Amino acid sequence: xxxxxxxxxxxxxxxxxxxxxxxxxHINMALVFFKAQNAKKGNAIVITSLDLxxxxxxxxLAEMALQKGDQPFGSILVSADGEILAEDHNRVAGGDxxxxxxxxxxxxxxxxxxxxxRKQATVYTSGEHCPMCAAAHGxxxxxxIVYASSxxxxxxxxxEMDVGPSRVRNLPIHEVIRDTRVDGPVPELAEQVRRxxxxxxxxxx
Ligand SMILES: [Zn+2]
Numbered sequence: 001x002x003x004x005x006x007x008x009x010x011x012x013x014x015x016x017x018x019x020x021x022x023x024x025x026h027i028n029m030a031l032v033f034f035k036a037q038n039a040k041k042g043n044a045i046v047i048t049s050l051d052l053x054x055x056x057x058x059x060x061l062a063e064m065a066l067q068k069g070d071q072p073f074g075s076i077l078v079s080a081d082g083e084i085l086a087e088d089h090n091r092v093a094g095g096d097x098x099x100x101x102x103x104x105x106x107x108x109x110x111x112x113x114x115x116x117x118r119k120q121a122t123v124y125t126s127g128e129h130c131p132m133c134a135a136a137h138g139x140x141x142x143x144x145i146v147y148a149s150s151x152x153x154x155x156x157x158x159x160e161m162d163v164g165p166s167r168v169r170n171l172p173i174h175e176v177i178r179d180t181r182v183d184g185p186v187p188e189l190a191e192q193v194r195r196x197x198x199x200x201x202x203x204x205x
Contacts, residue, residue, distance in 0.1 A: 043071035045183045047146070054078060054124040055148045055189050057087070061101070062126040062196055065089035069203075073127050075101035077109060077142075080120035085112075101125065102133035110140040118142050126193050127154055128184065131168055131176045138177030145173060147184035149193040157194050161201050 054076060061074025076087040086108045088101035102125055110119050118141045123129075128147040129137060135147065149169035158165065173182050 005143065047186055049182055050082070051124070051146050051183070052186070052189070054084075054122075055126070055186060057084070058124050058126040059189060059192050059196075061087055065091075066196055066200055069093050072193070072200055073101055073125070075105055075123060075125035077105045078122045078124060079117065085109075085121070097115035098132065100130065100133050102129045103136050106133065106136035106140045106142060109142055111143040115141055116130065122146060126189075126196075127151070128182075129173050129176075130166075131171050132175045134171075136179065137173075142180075144181040144183070147182070148186050149190035150185045153185060153190055153194070154197070157197055161198065163201055182196060 027181035057076055058074045062072035063074075063077070066072040070093040071090045074087070075089075075091040077085045079085050086103045086105055089102060102123060105123055109121065114122065117123060121142055122144040123137060123142055124146045125148070127149050128151040129145065130151070151172060155165065155170045175182065
């Protein structure tokens with residue numbers, strides 16, 4: 001096991017322990033950072049136990065989408081003080097392929113938040129933003145993005161399942177928007193997302 005994997009497992013265990021009712025000071029002490037070197041950008045990826053909790057909610061939303069016959073993607077918008085302001089999941093089953101949760105959250109933010117509030121907010125999502133959603137995120141001036149699984153992983157999974165690539169290229173967020181802190185993927189959660197996609201395409205066959 002690599003040092004990196006051990007650190008990551010430590011973060012997962014700490015997050016679980018927090019949910020078992022540890023006092024606040026222990027939760028703060030247990031705030032373990034998962035750091036990895038982003039090979040392309042040289043940026044450290046930092047995932048806290050609170051991030052993991054929010055990402056797990058995104059995966060629940062992705063499961064809800066799947067149960068409704070939609071592609072399994074889910075996202076939430078969290079304010080600077082940690083309040084979940086809005087959440088959504090994919091709604092493309094009706095044929096409108098712009099109905100992604102990250103796009104809906106960007107529009108919600110534009111309608112309901114000041115520019116400063118948007119800048120301080122974080123969007124959590126089960127899968128990295130597509131270029132349309134990354135652009136919407138950038139245009140409305142939202143802050144940090146945290147994702148469980150990357151677009152690169154999705155492309156690989158679709159190829160493994162013999163599903164053709166999407167018409168819109170799966171570019172990394174950093175190739176679409178500037179000046180946005182992006183953290184992810186998180187290996188254990190990405191595996192959960194992969195299983196949801198497997199189930200989605202298995203149902204279609
Ligand atoms: Zn999208």
